[in-house]
Amino acid sequence: MIKKTLLGSLACLSILAGCANGFSQYYHGMTREQIDEKVGVRTGVEPKAVYATDVKAESEHLAESGYALVGESSFQGPESRFAESKAMSQARSLGADLVVLASSGAGSETVAVPIVTPRSSTTYSSFSGNAFNSYGTTHVNGYGTSTSYGTTTNIVPMTVHRANYYAGYWVKQKPAVPGVVFNPLTPEQHRAIGTNSGLLVRVVVIGSPAYKADIFKGDYVMAIDGEPTGDPASAAQLLKAHAGQVAKISILRDGNAISKDVQLAPASN
Template sequence: MGKLLPASLSVVMLATLLSGCVSGYTTFYKPVAGATPEAIAAKRAAPPPAAPIVERAQPGDPQTILDAYAKRGYAMIGNAMFNSGRPETEDSAVRQAQTVGADLVLILNPKYTGTITSNIPITTPTTTTSYSTGTATAYGAGGPVTAYGSGTTTTYGTTTNYVPIAINRSDYGAIFFVKQKLGLGLFTRDLNDSERQQLQTNKGAVVRVVVDDTPAFNADLLVGDIIVSLDGIGISGTKMFNDLLRDRTGKIVSIGLIRRGQRLEKSVQLNL
């Protein structure tokens, strides 16, 4: 017949079952597209540190988080997002950051998602021994004789105990960044339909993020500026703008833009 084991034993057995598992930060790590070791090495501003910077935050809108770090010059190289029923240590996230060569790891605070209760059956062998005695009387020429005897019988079987468990599950997450070297120091997006109607053109790139302490920052380029030319060449969109910048590393460039309906020209010395 089954029975429940003490709660203290349940905790010990659950810990044993969970021990030795690979960290979720490793199992569920996903690099961003194209983030090969070679690409990361070419992008980064300096060699990876022995110990990455560790920061923490509440989960939130992914783009808002990425933009905030982009403003500081960090680019995401991968992330790990997962739901787990065992506690995940921050050390596990740091070790994964070291493995992938991250300069900074942002650990998202765990978010409790519910408790799962269950029982684990544990079957163990059992033995039962019974004892018996008896007498017998025999009659012969010399008269009756009484004999006495005893014996044992062993029965083998099993018994099943049920271990109650309660598993608290939570969402975990970490984002891994490298500090990137930047020639200009801004990120753009293509025009939306409203901006195309307003400007009466499909061409241009809107400044989305300006990175602190970069040539773009020091030249007072601002979020919302619409870049329309580079060295007199009309800009069709973000891809063209980035391609032209890539060919001008370390040079002085002239950036034509529209700010609140006014056309401006900025001369900027790009970083190497």
């Protein structure tokens, strides 16, 4: 009886621990409304799970394939076989196309779990005596029982294995006007090229206008149609203003100045 009760109690604890969804609780990023505005209304999207041993490399591959990262979840919690299903639940709520999953061991800890089991106590008593009636005296012997009920609480040690969890949520972007992702330069990079202008090409989307014009990851974009580049947001606005047109992009590659005529894609609605 105690063994069955213990197993049942541990099962209940497991179920209770699994109720919270850390992937939604610790999510940070775009809301569903912002995602719909960015890429269009997300209806009937069934996300796919991608397991990654190198999240950075996988993220670069997705960016080059035209996907955009819209949010992430990261937290530490008990190891759970339900981790993937909970991450997928959060991905569905966002309308994500892909969720990149990664986990690693975070050690273990011993916790004290109180287990309450039923307890009963029975006492026995006997008696003897004489009973008087119209026929005379009769000797009587007998016994009785009395049972009391209660509970017993036992403290049971349990080892909980913990893990670090990560999930990145990605959506397929609309066709990009240039198809590049810029990074601002560090002070060391500015010093190396001798100017405060310039942006680093971090990603080139495969098949995009920039890709077709042979702009490479690692190039420095120095100017767009003669306008010096200073920050990624301004460069993106400048490229968007030239959507559907040919833009002259000045590049610095391995110390050499290069000019590229890039036929930009039309702006997406």
